[in-house]
């Protein structure tokens with residue numbers, strides 16, 4: 001099938017892009033890497049009147065660590081983040097997660113902003129955004145605003161961004177304390193979207209967990225945090241018993257649905273096993289330093 005007809009506009013700046021979005025009304029859409037949008041167009045599951053191609057916008061592909069914050073321009077490609085040495089050194093969970101996105105060809109083209117804006121609950125970026133207390137900066141004709149990750153993901157493929165807003169930057173915070181992290185997932189085949197993914201972050205102060213984030217993909221209509229499991233680990237030494245209890249709590253607090261790839265019960269079990277392994281790996285990362 002071929003896409004329905006649309007008007008094609010190229011933008012060279014953020015201002016041009018948000019102007020074109022505002023002029024196009026709620027039937028205008030941004031085209032970034034096209035790795036999610038183009039298949040939807042070809043299947044006519046998306047039928048925008050106007051496509052605003054932002055690939056020529058300059059200055060939106062930077063990747064920088066500043067004062068403990070990783071700032072990534074919306075147009076940075078997954079592969080550029082995967083290969084960035086500062087990211088691997090300071091934010092290893094990001095490198096780990098991004099290397100699991102599709103195949104190299106998809107990572108060469110797909111953008112970080114596109115993945116976050118697309119808000120697939122099985123995707124890696126939204127889950128990492130939650131695990132690292134991230135936020136995004138968005139622009140519209142009315143100006144700029146910052147949206148915390150907690151307020152961004154509303155439902156399946158739906159964010160709280162308005163149709164006339166363009167995502168410009170994502171920011172991820174280095175966790176406090178002596179920190180270890182891990183991102184694990186289970187996919188049917190290498191390169192497939194994961195059935196379940198887990199991002200685990202542990203921060204220790206004086207031998208005790210003082211910071212814990214457990215974010216999961218594939219177990220709801222948005223990425224979710226396992227808050228009860230996180231709370232159960234704070235104040236412990238994250239020994240095998242505490243990690244086992246947190247993993248069991250995860251399976252009780254999530255509400256996955258079943259689909260052709262796996263039942264709800266199966267996802268619950270996978271989430272629990274991956275959580276235990278990810279927490280073990282996060283702890284081992286600290287001990288290995």
Ligand SMILES: Cc1cc2nc3c(=O)[nH]c(=O)nc-3n(C[C@H](O)[C@H](O)[C@H](O)COP(=O)(O)OP(=O)(O)OC[C@H]3O[C@@H](n4cnc5c(N)ncnc54)[C@H](O)[C@@H]3O)c2cc1C
Nearest residue numbers: 030032033034035036037102110111113114115117123167
């Ligand atoms: C075979 C295959 C396997 C894949 N596997 C995975 C996987 O395992 N994990 C994974 O996470 N992803 C996977 N993807 C999707 C890939 O990561 C995409 O790159 C990503 O989802 C979208 O990024 P994009 O730049 O291609 O966005 P596009 O496809 O261009 O756009 C996607 C959506 O986001 C909107 N958008 C794009 N940029 C912005 C912006 N700056 N501001 C506001 N809205 C914007 C568009 O309007 C559109 O609605 C896969 C894709 C394919 C084709």
